[in-house]
Every structure is written in C-alpha cells, then in structure tokens.
Amino acid sequence: MKLLHIADLHLGKTVNDFNMIEDQEYILNQLLDIIREQKIDAVLIAGDVYDRSIPSEEAVKLLDWFLCQLAGMHTETFIISGNHDSDERLNFGSSLFEINNIHIAAKYDGTLYEKECSDEFGKVHIWLLPFVKASQVKHFYPDEKIESYDDAVRAVLAHANLDFSQRNILAAHQFVAGKSEEIKLGGSEGASVQNVGTVEKIGTDCFDGFDYVALGHIHSPQQVGRETIRYAGSLLKYSLSEADTAKSVPVVTFGEKGEVQVELVELKPRRDLRHIKGKMKQLLAPENIISPEDYIYVTLTDEEPVNNAMDIFRQYYKNTMQITYDNAHTREMEHVDIAKVTEGKTYSEQISEFYRMMYGTDISNEELQIMEEVAREAGITE
Ligand SMILES: [Mn+2]
Structure with a gap:
C-alpha cells in the first residue's frame, strides 16, 4: 500500500x-x-x-x-x-x-x-x-x-x-x-x-x-x-x-x-518565495534578475534609504512582498537602549533625533509641525 x-x-x-x-x-x-x-x-x-x-x-x-x-x-x-x-x-x-x-x-x-x-x-x-x-x-x-x-x-x-x-x-x-x-x-x-x-x-x-x-x-x-x-x-x-x-x-x-x-x-512551486540581499543597483542589474514572477523579500544594504523603493522593485519583481534595510543605521538601532535615549527629552526632540538617525539630515520645520499635530491628535502630547 x-x-x-x-x-x-x-x-x-x-x-x-x-x-x-x-x-x-x-x-x-x-x-x-x-x-x-x-x-x-x-x-x-x-x-x-x-x-x-x-x-x-x-x-x-x-x-x-x-x-x-x-x-x-x-x-x-x-x-x-x-x-x-x-x-x-x-x-x-x-x-x-x-x-x-x-x-x-x-x-x-x-x-x-x-x-x-x-x-x-x-x-x-x-x-x-x-x-x-x-x-x-x-x-x-x-x-x-x-x-x-x-x-x-x-x-x-x-x-x-x-x-x-x-x-x-x-x-x-x-x-x-x-x-x-x-x-x-x-x-x-x-x-x-x-x-x-x-x-x-x-x-x-x-x-x-x-x-x-x-x-x-x-x-x-x-x-x-x-x-x-x-x-x-x-x-x-x-x-x-x-x-x-x-x-x-x-x-x-x-x-x-x-x-x-x-x-x-x-515540490516545485509555480512561484518561489525568495530572499535577496544587497545594494539596490546590484540587485536590479539585468544579469541578476532571475524568475521575476517569484515572491521576493528584499534586504537593502544601501546606506541611504531609497525613495519609492517598493515601486522600483515591483517594476522588476512585480511580486515583491517586503523591503527592509540592513545598514549602519539599522545596526546602530539594534543596540540602542530606547529607555535611555528618550529619557528627559521632549517629543519634538525625540522625533528630530530619530529623523536624523534614519535619514542623516535634519527634519524640516514643516515636517516637524506635522508630526507634532499627529502626536496631539493621537493623545501622546498636549
Ligand atoms: Mn498550519
């Protein structure tokens, strides 16, 4: 049997x-x-x-x-x-x-x-x-x-x-x-x-x-x-x-x-589910595009965040599922003691520091105002 x-x-x-x-x-x-x-x-x-x-x-x-x-x-x-x-x-x-x-x-x-x-x-x-x-x-x-x-x-x-x-x-x-x-x-x-x-x-x-x-x-x-x-x-x-x-x-x-x-x-699936990691330019080089129908998880190692990364990836891999980063910033974040970082700081100070950490540049007044408004609406600040 x-x-x-x-x-x-x-x-x-x-x-x-x-x-x-x-x-x-x-x-x-x-x-x-x-x-x-x-x-x-x-x-x-x-x-x-x-x-x-x-x-x-x-x-x-x-x-x-x-x-x-x-x-x-x-x-x-x-x-x-x-x-x-x-x-x-x-x-x-x-x-x-x-x-x-x-x-x-x-x-x-x-x-x-x-x-x-x-x-x-x-x-x-x-x-x-x-x-x-x-x-x-x-x-x-x-x-x-x-x-x-x-x-x-x-x-x-x-x-x-x-x-x-x-x-x-x-x-x-x-x-x-x-x-x-x-x-x-x-x-x-x-x-x-x-x-x-x-x-x-x-x-x-x-x-x-x-x-x-x-x-x-x-x-x-x-x-x-x-x-x-x-x-x-x-x-x-x-x-x-x-x-x-x-x-x-x-x-x-x-x-x-x-x-x-x-x-x-x-078993051989119709579309594989794969994880690719590297710099955007290298991952999207024509010779590196294989099985473009696959479900793709991307880890970008670029030091600077890429604008509209998802839109760009979906032009090559239409079934891109998720994009995350692994770079100096994200590694630094892993070792951060959140309680210590936020101690004695106002909401606006925390947001400004976070922004600088993520994007390597200062937050604009306009953006900060938006974040403050959101915080008030969410009841985080007065
Ligand atoms: Mn189950």
Whole structure:
C-alpha cells in the first residue's frame, strides 16, 4: 500500500496581502501528478486544510475541486481538522463523502475514527485524530487526569481498540517533540504555535507501536524521533523564514508489518518565495534578475534609504512582498537602549533625533509641525 502524506494546505491564505490561491491550485495539481505517477492508494491530509475557520469562497471551491479529482481517481482520502479549521464546517457533507471514499474526522466525539483497509499483506488500520485540546478529551473521560495535550492524546489512544500486531497508521495535528531534539518551526504556523510551551508538547513515545504517524501543524518538513513519525510541512512557503527550506511530501510504502519506506518528493512551486540581499543597483542589474514572477523579500544594504523603493522593485519583481534595510543605521538601532535615549527629552526632540538617525539630515520645520499635530491628535502630547 502506498500513501501520500500532506498537511497544512492553508487554502485561501494571503501572505503580505498576496492571495496564494493560484499557487495553491498549481501545487495541488502537482500532487495529483504525483498520485498518478506513483500509483498512490491513499492520501492523508493531516489538518489545516483551510487557513481560517471561515474559509473564503475560492478556498472552498478549490478544496471541492481537489476532492472531486481524488474521488475520480478512486484514491482513498483521509482528512483531519487542524487548529485553523472549523470542525463544524469541515465536517459538512462528511457522511456523503464517505460514499466516495473521502473520510473526514473534524471533531473528536469520544471515539478515535478508524477505517480498516487491506492490501496483499493483510489489514491496515488508519486512525484519524482531529486537533484536540485537553478540555475536549476531558469532557469524555471526566474521571481521568487530563491536563496537558500529552495527557489528552494518551487518553484518546488508550481508549481506542488498537492491535499493534497488525499495521496501524495515525494522522494527527499536534505539537509533537522527541526527547532531546528541537523542532524546527517554519515560521508561518501562527502565534499559537510560535508561543508554544513545553506543556503543550506531546512526547513521541505516545506513538510507539504505530507503523507511521502522519503529522500536521509544523510547517517545516521533518521527522520527529524516528523516520516514520513526521511532519509533511506546508505545501508552500508562507513566510520569509521559510525562504531557504525546500518543501516536499512523504510518499510512504507499506510492506509486511515492520516494513515501511519513506520517500520525500520535492515540490516545485509555480512561484518561489525568495530572499535577496544587497545594494539596490546590484540587485536590479539585468544579469541578476532571475524568475521575476517569484515572491521576493528584499534586504537593502544601501546606506541611504531609497525613495519609492517598493515601486522600483515591483517594476522588476512585480511580486515583491517586503523591503527592509540592513545598514549602519539599522545596526546602530539594534543596540540602542530606547529607555535611555528618550529619557528627559521632549517629543519634538525625540522625533528630530530619530529623523536624523534614519535619514542623516535634519527634519524640516514643516515636517516637524506635522508630526507634532499627529502626536496631539493621537493623545501622546498636549
Ligand atoms: Mn498550519
């Protein structure tokens, strides 16, 4: 049996005000090619199907199209909800979908969803655990000590009728960490993941006995603890911090019990998301302009700020997302103790100094008057 593991589709996402829907459609098409070429039997979608709990119309349309394609290819499809999904909305139509071999577990209802499949080596049990918090699980087992995410997942699994003498696959959308290793965050997971504490982490030993654990939640593709517990990662780069991380999807082949093979298939986006750094003149020299359709984050090292830098860059790279500076001024700013700098100074003095620091010249009277007026309106000064 051959399985494609994907996660964190975030359909309908915008990055720096750029709508990613075309890029998402492109990458889903690439997945369909992989499914055809590799003769995939089942697709596991490990949560964060949508970017938000109320998905945009085009995001719903795109998922509808993707699921129709999968159903048309007779691919068995399994979906769990992530923390970005609304369980009620994702659950819509799930009974009807079952007829087309699309299995959705969007909300934990006290029973871990199980689908029994089989191949030439016997039975394969596919278990679907939607994103859960401790309180949701506690609700079903009020007498048990369920305080952390780890407690919650252990309780869910303890109440499932697992037989580890057979082959078992689990899909989950949680923060899972090995004992010693660090999890590499992609950067676009959202604040809830970025601020995650150790209390919310789930130990990999929770999953001892499973032949493969298909995880979603972390956007950097990686294994956790062992090769067969892994995050597929998001399908696309959704932040500057992901610029240097190539995206891939695991294709997992199951033989007899104990025989699992993982192959990572690299994804090639329609437009890459790249970070370029240097002086404006050099970055925009004709020989240095490559893939002008790409999403570009620019760090300018020019000492003087460039007027209308964004407009200029968008003439060369129309999908320029952000421009920042790294020069003597910005480095100086990093070492500045704000409290000390502002001590005993009036608002106008602070603004004048800041202006001089940023632009290397004095603020004009007219500009200073505007800033003072703004401060009065904002209630900062009298
Ligand atoms: Mn996500």
